[in-house]
Every structure is written in structure tokens, then in C-alpha cells.
Amino acid sequence: MKDELTQDQRSANLKGMGSSRKRVEDVRFTQGKGRYVDDIKLDGMLFGDFVRSPYAHARVTSINTEAAMAIPGVVAVLTAKDLEPLGLHWMPTLAGDKQMVLADGKVLFQGQEVAYVIANDRYAAADGVEAVEVEYEELPVIVNPFEALKSNVVLREDLEGQTEGAHGPRKHHNHIFTWEQGDKEGTEKVLEEADVVAEEMVYYHRTHPCPLETCGCVASMDKVTGKLTLYGTFQAPHAIRTVVSLISGIAEHNIRVVSPDIGGGFGNKVGAYAGYVCSVVASIVTGKPVKWVEDRMENLMTTAFARDYWMQGKIAATKEGKITGLWCHTTADHGGFDACADPTKFPAGFMNICTGSYDIPTAYLAVDGVYTNKAPGGVSYRCSFRVTEAAYFIERMIEVLAIELNMDAAELRRINFIKSDQFPYQSALGWEYDSGDYHRAWDQALNAVGYKELREEQAQRIEDFKAGKTRKLIGIGLTHFTEIVGAGPVKNCDILGLGMFDSCEIRIHPTGSAIARLGTISQGQGHATTFAQIIASEIGLPADDITLEEGDTDTAPYGLGTYGSRSTPVAGAATAMAARKIRAKAQMIAAYLLEVHDDDVEWDVDRFSVKGAPERFKTMKEIAFAAYNQAIPGLEPGLEAVSYYDPPNMTYPFGAYICVMEIDVDTGEHEIRSFYALDDCGTRINPMIIDGQVHGGCTEGYAIAMGQEIAYDEMGNCKSATLMDFFLPTAWETPTYTTDFAVTPSPHHPIGAKGVGESPNVGSVPCFSNAVHDAFRPFGLVQSHMPHDHWRIWKIAKDLGLHS
Amino acid sequence: MIPAGFEYHRPADIASALSLLQTHGDEARVIAGGHSLIPMMKLRMADLSHLIDLQDIDGLKGITIAEDIVSIGAMTTQNELITNDELSRRIPILREAALLIADPQVRYVGTVGGNVANGDPGNDMPGLMQCLGAVYTLEGPDGSRAVAARDFYEAAYFTAREDEEILTQITIPVPSMSGYAYEKQKRKIGDYATAAAAVMVGGGNASVAMTNLSDTPIYSAEASDALAKGDVDGCVAAALDAIDPQEDMRGPIAFKKHVAEVILRRAIAKAQERAA
Incomplete structure (x- = not known):
């Protein structure tokens, strides 16, 4: 078989690594065809909305939900008392602390979640929020960390007397941890003996990632199958599945977490929020899907x-x-x-x-x-x-x-x-x-x-x-x-005990196109574009013929998600490694088809050719078809691979x-x-x-x-x-x-x-x-x-x- | 950000609108472009049961330019103001100021009447209208009356307009002064002014007003008189004496006073240059 194209032309046709290939995602985003959490509408869906604290530090002395329940359309109002029997009035944080899901006796910041109103439309939910009567007794407020360490005011009464926290000793009732690295004595000695020492306080102020799309979810508990589906703005859908399983007691195979299109994350969508927990509980209690999407003020005031x-x-x-x-x-x-x-x-x-x-x-x-x-x-x-x-x-x-x-x-x-x-x-x-x-x-x-x-x-x-x-x-x-x-390397990087590897699974179709699924989730980074380019360069199929899927825990391999610029270093590595497994099998198939030894073929952009006889070759497309449709001694049919990559550094x-x-x-x-x-x-x-x-x-x-x-x-x-x-x-x-x-x-x-x-x-x-x-x-x-x-x-x- | 329920009305003439206002009293509000009112409703800070949309009332739209007077219907959008070349030729400061309001999307919908009637000290048009000596027409159950922009503003969101009245028209005498400038410092597109100044000067006359430096726009006769005499320092001193800025995220009071002076001096310099 003669090929009219040069090696460079064949390489360019792949749109592999180094190509400024246009983003495949942008067709839908620029036409308003993206599918975000708030676009999800399920039959009989209810809506949740929060009563939030106007005070930064106060005791909650009473919550009266009577007037709210009287509003047409309001289905239920959850308070900490309702969540307590389920053990869900508090939730673990990613940092080894725990956080109130709904105010348990007091509030610690302005905007803290106090009650969760569930209604059959979004307007009734907001009316219900307004009608919930909460009485507060204001407490002294501390907004300065240096004052907090001197103050007699105890912010976290639930931790009173606990001198040991998740990260070692606590020195004061408002102190969380001390973390030390390096050589204290050695550094002090260098400072003492130095020609010149410059000293300064450098403050990096509090700010907020403020993604264009705020945080939200739709929880849908199917009481017949016992399966919970949780759609949400999650930067780490697999980790969310595991955490939901651990805190709710629902077996992990009965939870499906889906991150649809996400309108920016920037770290804001890594954590677990009260809205997720309340929506899941509300769906379990009502047997109906429950949507919660925060507004801009809630996003800026209360999420990370x-x-x-x-x-x-x-x-x-x-x-x-x-x-x-x-x-x-x-x-x-x-x-x-x-x-x-x-x-x-x-x-x-x-x-x-x-x-x-x-x-x-x-x-x-x-x-x-x-x-x-x-x-x-x-x-x-x-x-x-x-x-x-x-x-x-x-x-x-x-x-x-x-x-x-x-x-x-x-x-x-x-x-x-x-x-x-x-x-x-x-x-x-x-x-x-x-x-x-x-x-x-x-x-x-x-x-x-x-x-x-x-x-x-x-x-x-x-x-x-x-x-x-x-x-x-x-x-x-x-x-x-x-x-x-x-x-990062699993030996020293985990979140809540979940090792921070990542993954990719590639399946080549018989006609030489492919689908790849990863444990990460794009929030605008263009994964569907770039990861296809890695595969294209590694296995010689055009990037345009490779579909990328992420974010559905029922189909994607387990991974720790997208944040901290980890997708390319970790999942990108997994993608290359999975592709190389495919290429290794393809080499055996090509050698069989060309009737030479495995070692007598070499990789050439999009094909294996016989060493010294480049006119004798099998393209990856041909190899894919043979992988499925030709009996090859000693090889299973099919052409797919999965890689879980634990980075060495x-x-x-x-x-x-x-x-x-x-x-x-x-x-x-x-x-x-x-x-x-x-x-x-x-x-x-x-x-x-x-x-x-x-x-x-x-x-x-x-x-x-x-x-x-x-x-x-x-x-x-x-x-x-x-x-x-x-x-x-x-x-x-x-x-x-x-x-x-x-x-x-x-x-x-x-x-x-x-x-x-x-x-x-x-x-x-x-x-x-x-x-x-x-x-x-x-x-x-x-x-x-x-x-x-x-x-x-x-x-x-x-x-x-x-x-x- | 979900408003409470309300009744929506869309009268076709001013008499019907006034009748609705009378029927529903302080439970009703008229809506023009809605850029101020709708956010307040979504925040549930504006508590109303009846919303009366004025957009179907033909008589409230349009710009009429006579020899020495310009009339602007209350429902005229900022964009219509900007794109009217004849208006910009006669009173160029209107376009200069309108281009500093919000962004094009807002200006396509936001109206001049809404901007001046709302009584928000952050709005740009009220100070400008004071500078230009504009007169507002108020239609009420007992007919119409005219109130000078300089007499209209009482406090933040409190104006001379009675609850059952609708501001229908703005008339502006074409200024004899050829020097003009509207200067505004803001943090970003869409923001209210940290400080803004409207200055007209020429032929021995002058007029000076300032925006968002008090709970109302500030027209200063003393500052205007001083500038008319060419006394820039006296003008600035009088204007600074008249303002009463408050601290907010834009900065402390001392900063606002400082910027007010800088902006006013820049506006004066530009206006004087154009007058020359």
C-alpha cells in the first residue's frame, strides 16, 4: 500500500500534542447548548433554599417554622434537630474538622445555614425562607485572627477542652493547628549572623474564586432501586461519591455522582457544602428530586x-x-x-x-x-x-x-x-x-x-x-x-484518606475511533480537547476521532478530580500510560498481520511499519479493525486499556x-x-x-x-x-x-x-x-x-x- | 435573589397608570428600565404588590429639540440619548455623561426618567440635570406640575415626587455656555462614581454639580458663581464645602474628598479649555 502523505502531513492530521487545535467544547458553550446543573429538570423536582444567619456570632435560641409551613407550596423545613437523628447535623470537612450542616445551637459566621426550606417551586421556597422565624442572641464577634488567639471568647464550644486537633496540639481555644517545616534553630542562627536581614509582614487578603456558575446540585433518590443520583458542580465527583457513602451509609454502588458542564471552579467547587447534604436528605425524605442552586451573594458570603x-x-x-x-x-x-x-x-x-x-x-x-x-x-x-x-x-x-x-x-x-x-x-x-x-x-x-x-x-x-x-x-x-x-504521590498525598492518583480508560472502536474516560472533570480547562491530543500523539488516531468523557462516576474510572493543576500532571500521565498499553498490544497485532516478529516493527506516527521496509505497514485504524475482527493466536479480541497513575513526584x-x-x-x-x-x-x-x-x-x-x-x-x-x-x-x-x-x-x-x-x-x-x-x-x-x-x-x- | 409575588400591570396611557397608582397607593411602584428597582425586589428590599410597567405608554418616549429647549420623555433610554446626534450637538455633555453610565447592555434598557426619578445619589443624571438647570414634569391625579431638578432631591431615595405622581418629562434649556465636562472616577465599568462632577462654563456664566458625594446630588450656586467669575479655587472650596461623602468600599471620607477635588478640577479645566 502506498501512502501519498509525508510523515509531517500524517502527524499534522492527527492534531496531536503541540497543535493549537480549536476547543471541541466551544461549539456548545458559544451556542448556549452547555448543560449545567441548573439546566437539569427532573419530573416532580422540588427546590431547596436556605435561611441564613444575619449575625456573625450568635446563639440560636429558637426556630419557628409554622408560618413557613403555611405558605402554599412549602413541603418541609429542615433544621439541625431534624438532621440530628441521622447524624447529619454536622459533617466532616476536608481538613479533618467538622462543620455544622445547619446551625446547631449557634452560628459562627454571617450567612451560615440555619434552616433548609423545601418547596415545590423556587418562589415558594424563597417565600418560605422569609417566613421562618429565628431568634438570635448576639455574641461577641472576632474577625481578626490575632485577637482570636488572645480572646476569652470561645468560638468553637463543641471543641472546648480538646487540646489535640486533627493536625496536632491546639494552643488556645480558638487555635486549630501549628504546622512546622524546616530547621528552626539553624534558621535563627543564620538570621543572627547574617550581614543583612530584611523583615516584613506580608498580608495576602481574603478573596474568593467567584466562578461564573455558582455551586449547586440536584439530588435524586430512587426509592424503588435504592439508588441515589447526585448531579452537582463537583470538581471531584468520585471523592464526593465516597464521602457521601461514608457519611450517609448508602453503599457506594448505590450512589451515582454526575458533574455535568461546570462553569468555572477555581477551587470553589472542591469542598462539600451544606446544600449538598440537605438536598440529599430532602430527596430521601420526600422521595423526589431536590434542586439547590445558590445565588451570587450566597456564593460570595458562604462558600469557600x-x-x-x-x-x-x-x-x-x-x-x-x-x-x-x-x-x-x-x-x-x-x-x-x-x-x-x-x-x-x-x-x-x-x-x-x-x-x-x-x-x-x-x-x-x-x-x-x-x-x-x-x-x-x-x-x-x-x-x-x-x-x-x-x-x-x-x-x-x-x-x-x-x-x-x-x-x-x-x-x-x-x-x-x-x-x-x-x-x-x-x-x-x-x-x-x-x-x-x-x-x-x-x-x-x-x-x-x-x-x-x-x-x-x-x-x-x-x-x-x-x-x-x-x-x-x-x-x-x-x-x-x-x-x-x-x-500527588499517594505516599504523602491524600484527601480524607483517598490517595491522590488519577486515571484514564481508553477504548478503541473497531473502525479506528475511540472513547476515553478520565477521573478528572473539566470546568473550562478544555480536557476534551487536550487529552484527545495526548492520545492522538501516542496511538496515531486523529484527535477529532476521540471522544472524551468525564464526571459520571458510573462510567469513568476513579480519580481525585480537577484542582491544583493536577489534571495534566496526573490524569494526563495516566492517559499517556493507557495509550501506551494500547500501542503495545497494537504492535503485537501489527507484527502478526505483517508476518514478522514483534521486535521487527517500529512505530511511525500513525502506524507500525517493518523495520527497514517502511512501505510495509499497518495503520492504527487497520490494527483496530483486526483487533476486534480477526482471530489472532495468543491475543484476546478488543483494544482497550486503563491506567491508574500514581505520580512519583x-x-x-x-x-x-x-x-x-x-x-x-x-x-x-x-x-x-x-x-x-x-x-x-x-x-x-x-x-x-x-x-x-x-x-x-x-x-x-x-x-x-x-x-x-x-x-x-x-x-x-x-x-x-x-x-x-x-x-x-x-x-x-x-x-x-x-x-x-x-x-x-x-x-x-x-x-x-x-x-x-x-x-x-x-x-x-x-x-x-x-x-x-x-x-x-x-x-x-x-x-x-x-x-x-x-x-x-x-x-x-x-x-x-x-x-x- | 428571588422576588416576592406581585401583580404586573402594563397600562397603555398615563391616565390608566395614574389610576392604578391611586388605587394601590404605596403598595404600587412604576417601573421604567428596572435596573434599580428589580435588584431591590430580588433582594426583597423593595416591598411592593403592584408593578406598573410604563413601556407601553407612547407619550413618554422621544426627544424633542426646539431652538432653546430640549424635551426628553421619561422612558427615553440612555442609548437613545447617546445616539441622538442633534441632541449631542446642542447639549454635548449629555452624551459625555451617558457614556459613563454602566455598560451598553444596561444603557439599551435603562431610562433617563428612571435614572432621575429614583433619587439614588449614585445615579449620574440627577447631578447633570441640576448642572443644566433641567425641569421635571410630574403628572398626578390633579394634573401636572413642574419641579426644578435643583429642588427635586431631598435625601437618598426621597424626592419631591408624591407617591401618586409619575415623572413624565425632562426639559432642559439649551445652555449658552459652550464649555462643558462630565468627569467620573469609578472602580470599574458599571460602578457608581467614587466622585463625579458636571461643569458648564462660558460667557461669564458657570454651573457646577457633583454626584455620589452626598445623600443627594449637589448643585452649588456658590461654586457656580465663583467659577463664573473665573475663581477656580473659590469654586472648588465652595463645592467641597457642600459635599458630605460617606465611607464605603470605594474608600474613606478623606479619600473621597480628595478625589472630589481632583475630579472637579479636571472637569473645570476641560470645560474651560472647551469654552476657549
């Missing part, structure tokens, strides 16, 4: 927040600028319950990546988790576990040290980078960085933006400002970040970001003049999707750095519960980005890919913030906390005496 880390840092260096030690003490505000979503052994996530991209010989980290009267959560908002906090901390401390040393911050970074020949690199806080070439990336970035010329322009602007010729300053924000993603994507910002000293307004983002995420599967991820992550980072926050007043009232005050940038505010890349493959990943979804959030937040700081550095600014909204920038200028 992000950050809220007070990071006290000390960084030691020689007078030439070589860093000798890093010390960090973090006070972590967890809100009323510890509902962080971190691997079990990491109560502060991977905060111990806070040595960043730098070769720091000695380091120490301690994190104290604290209860306050704020919403629970502490998820990773588009970052691997607490990595954005760590990156912000070290990238701010580098800038603070540069000021102390009177050095250029780009040069200070350069002389401290881990060198490319030091990989795999053992960090002082316990990680093994897989690969990197930071110097190359840094030089590429500085050259691309014309760093030297920018500094000259900035110097001129400062002169002009001092001479009264302008009221605008230029800030040049620098960041070199190192991510740690792909959680994390992956460590990195990047160099540079922002140029103009700041109006009088109004506090800013303009992002340029933003350059170089990402090295190892092997690139789909460059277009990487660009999209970088644009999205940088826009979230821009929002966080420049205005987005979950703010409370001293009474614990949430002041930013609507999109009026919670900053979500529109196209108008969104900067224009210039993306760039380098490729340093991961040595331990089957295709060398590292993951990229979260890098831009991790890298851009310190970059924007450093730009603000850099603008005011010549006038004496050392540290000012985010978000850098107009009034806070105005205050920086005012405090520096720039408004006289």
Missing part, C-alpha cells in the same frame, strides 16, 4: 474563600545579596470551621514551597491556623494548595530585601536562582524540584520587555515627577515564580512575569501598560489553550492584586457580597497580555508536561503588586497590603507626603 494569610517574614543575606536563610511565621485565618481543601498531611497546603525559585540553604516555616467569625474555606483559588500565598510571600520578601540591600530586584533574583545543573533540587523545606532553567527564562523575559530601557524611562519619570511636570509614576513589577502542582512549572504600570498619584487609579508572561510548563500540549489559561489566570490575578477582596466590618458583616463591591474585571479593565514560553520537560512525567492552569494566578498577583510597590520605592515605600484599589494607592501616596 481563598487566602487570608498573615505572613511574617525574615530574609537573611550577605551584603553582596546572596540569600542565606528564610524564616516565615504565618497566621492563617480559617473562619468558623477548618474547611481547607488540602492534602491531609499538609494543613497549610504546600506553603513550604515559599523558598520559591531561589537556592536558599536554610529555612523555617511555621503556620498557625486560627478560628474567627468568618466564612470557612481556605481553598486554592486557581493555585495548587496555598502556592499563591507562598509565591506572593517570597516575591515580596525578595523586593523588600532588594530595598534593604539597595539593589536592583532583577539582579538580586538572578544571583539567587537555583541553577539549571542543580536539578533535581532539594529545597530547604523538603521538596524535590524536578527540572528548571530559571536563568534562561529570566534573561529571555528581561530582554523581551527591554528591562534596561524601562528602568531608564522610570528614572526620567521620577525626575519629571519631582519637577512637577507629571503626576503619574511608573512601576515595573517583577516576578519569577515556581509552582508545585500535580498532587510533583511537577514544578515556573515562569517569569513582568508588568509595567502607570499610577495616578492623585486618584489612585492605574493603567497596565504592558504585561509579559513567560511560562515554562514543560511539554506543551495545546499552545492556544495554554495562552487562554494564562490570559484567564492573569486576569484573576489582576483582580486579586488590584481590588478584589472579601471584606468584613468589625461586626462580621460581609461588605463585599455582590459584584458591585467584589471586583470582577470586565473586558474593559482586563489588561492585554503578551505571552511567551520556554520548555523544560518534567523528567518524571511520561510526556514531560507539568500543568499550567494555575501558574498565571500564582505568578501574576505578586507581579501586579510588585509593580505598585516599585512605583513608590524611590519615595520610601517598603510594604503595603493588597488589594491595591484606588483609595489604598491614594493612601500610600498620602502617607509618603506626595499630595502636599
